[in-house]
Amino acid sequence: MLAAVFPEGDRAWFFKVTGPVAEVDxxxxxxxxxxxxxxxxxxxxxxxxxxxxxxxxxxxxxxxxAT
Numbered sequence: 001m002l003a004a005v006f007p008e009g010d011r012a013w014f015f016k017v018t019g020p021v022a023e024v025d026x027x028x029x030x031x032x033x034x035x036x037x038x039x040x041x042x043x044x045x046x047x048x049x050x051x052x053x054x055x056x057x058x059x060x061x062x063x064x065x066a067t
Contacts (some may be wrong), residue, residue, distance in 0.1 A: 001016060001024070002017045002024060002028070002031055003017070004035045005036075006038050006047060008047060013046065030055070034055070035053055037050035045065065046065035
């Protein structure tokens, strides 16, 4: 598992990637690229981010802003 916390004022955003170690290791550079792109987004319900090439964003659910 790889995880990161992005504090933003009185809130915090948690990002988590789970899977078999070999698979997570295989995409670790893209995960780091994504995590490095996270930035505050005033007036929006969650931070902004940039997806690495080939990634697709899916709608979130109760506790997720996006998947």
